Amino acid sequence: MLKHLFAILFLISPVAASAQVIAGQAEIIDGDTLHVAGERIRLHGIDAPESQQQCQRAGANWACGEESTRQLEALVGERSVRCEARDVDRYGRTVAVCRAGSLDLGQAMVQTGMAVAFTRYSTDYVADEQGARAGTRGLWASSFVNPSQYRAENRGGGGAVARGGNTALRTAPTTNTRPAIATRSPSGTCLIKGNINRRGEYIYHMPGMPYYDVTRAERMFCSEAEAQSAGFRRAIVR
Known part of the structure; x- marks a missing residue:
């Protein structure tokens, strides 16, 4: 019985250990998308304004999509990033949790209010969104379309x-x-x-x-x- 159990573990362990890791310098595409090591990566669990999306703040139009992109650029800085793949989306992008050092980039984007929790696919960052909304940070200090x-x-x-x-x-x-x-x-x-x-x-x-x-x-x-x-x-x- 024990022999069979070891045989099963041997067969499944490569699968469990095969979670793809992509690491390297990042090129920021927008507030939730980046290029790393030749891979186009969509940050897991968040949704940021589109690059050309406009929001309204203090009675005027605000380029919130561009601001979201700049926020992700600032979070990454000159550091390399390490992304752990979770899925592949319908556009062929790798969906991943990416970190710059110990900083979870998706979580930080939601905490600063420059992205929302993408609850259609994950509830990982709902509490972070609630905190940003309560503190009227980023998008939550404006009127915006999801x-x-x-x-x-x-x-x-x-x-x-x-x-x-x-x-x-x-x-x-x-x-x-x-x-x-x-x-x-x-x-x-x-x-x-x-x-x-x-x-x-x-x-x-x-x-x-x-x-x-x-x-x-x-x-x-x-x-x-x-x-x-x-x-x-x-x-x-x-």
Whole structure:
């Protein structure tokens, strides 16, 4: 029996030990993507604004995507990074936890508020996001569209393009730069999320609709009539 057990361990141990490690100098692509040793790597568990994404801060447009990229550059500095692969995404990028010294780069990006926890794939950095939000750091001191929603709205659309494109954003009117703080009724029944998108359009999302879970609510409504009377329209589902 013991002999068989050792045989099994011998067979599975190479698999357990085969977690890919990629190390070297890093070229920063954006706030959650980098090149290391010829590999394009997506940081595990976080989502940063797209390079051309605009947010609104202090009543003006703010290039939050560019700022996020600069933040990751500052965290890495001149140091080599070590990335432990977790997965491969649909674009063929290695998804990995990367460290510069002992610093977890993904965690640090969320802690500084320049990325959000990508809860669709991991809850590792949820507590870090909550701390950044409570401290109004980075994105949490602005009005912004969740990066995943931004990509979805701009994929094949007419405003900005998805990751890697060069089309300029159409900025939102300044009257929409400081939307109302999200509210919820005491009974918890007001579940319709109102959001102002990057074109300055007032959109509402019903529970169960695509992107409802990733939508950052700037207003909460109890009924569609209430949302419409406030100037919001129903999200278009394609």
